[in-house]
Amino acid sequence: MRLTDAFVTRSLDEIRFWSRIMKEHSLFLKLGFRCEDTQLINEANQFYAVFEAIEVKSHSFTLETDPQVVKAFNEEVYTAASHIWAFKRKVLGLILQCKMPGANNFPLLVDHTSREANYFRNRLVELNTGRLEPLPDAIIDENVFFLRIMADHAKFIGHLLDPSERQLVEQARSFSNDFDTLLFQAVDLESMRPQSQTIPLLDQFLDENRVSVKSLRDFKKTARDLIEACRIKSIIHPLLADHVFREAERFLFIIDMFERSLTGAKVPQQ
Template identity: 75%
Template structure:
């Protein structure tokens, strides 16, 4: 169990610290040149998560669990701090106190991911390693909403002349909205729905849709990097959303393995 705690902790930090660093970069790129303080704060978070990535290299799966627990606490504080920064940016945006190229939904989206990261580290430090059926459904609700948001952002950031790709992004947005509503319905049906067959079907359906979106993101990323698509999508943002879809698929695999072990 101690080995699982260490490996899971390092895995979460490795993935999400990079995501947090990139969020800060994307925010900084979207601000107006007059928003100097907000840009400086974003740069502070880029440096903060770069230091965390450097510290991460000092640990391995054989590290002392007590050291990892302390590291989790440190990183959780950083995730909580960037969450507060993102919520401040969202508030300023909604009050029209700043004008930027960062959609309010995008800022809300990345703040939800920071909260998720902080909560994951807290759960690990509390010994919550194996997911319960309730946690499986709630985690899928979280990630399905993330995937739906990604499709919306892609659709809005593509040049309007990219009609076929815009239509595909809208279709993915609609499909993931429906999957999200379905997951919310399943969540409200508990405990009657807490059976392995129903959760298996739920995860299988999600995997097919996420894999399809992942492939779309990969194709779009490759075309953006080759300058074959007209858009306002930064190549790193395209890769960023691709990696998050890959992460969701990895989590679905972990959940299915956990259900198989219980059956």
């Protein structure tokens, strides 16, 4: 694959995935605002419309699109991602300063969504400047980012399930502990680099994370299906259940991509 083809492919893949995520963040934040937070609700609605338009526009491009056109699109999306990042940080500040009593957005959830917006805009900069990280660094950094995201998801699920769903709450708590541990292991590997960046260590790192992410992905799928069928008690929006499932699927896709790049070996079916 030519570099220009890879640039277009990667850019469109990132934008199609993350623009939908940003759009859904806008909805979830809006649902957590109070009735009187009309300005914030309006801003959230505007961001929903912006990222919905970006998502639609991204599907109008093909792999044959001129890379310069895609580069300009990346810059446009970067601006939108920067604006929603700033909005999320503003909301987080209001919550932490106790200026929104009674609102239903956890501070960690708002911070979580802002980290994803920051990740998205940084990826667009990397693509447009051609400064993607070397594989060993990318493996560690992507896993540190996504392991924390997965740990957060487990915590959110545990807190949004009805307390009477004791077994599911306990499973979510167990996943939270597992991913906190995996995150600490990843941070340790990060601090040991470059000496830690050997193929055997990185390969084992990916294998161990894959097993845990697959288990969490399956748990999220089960929870999503039960929520959609109204078979469990929770305050989890069905779209949120699907949202966190898709992010686990994305992490598995990235792990498999790294495994192929690192060893050239085929990866197990997910």
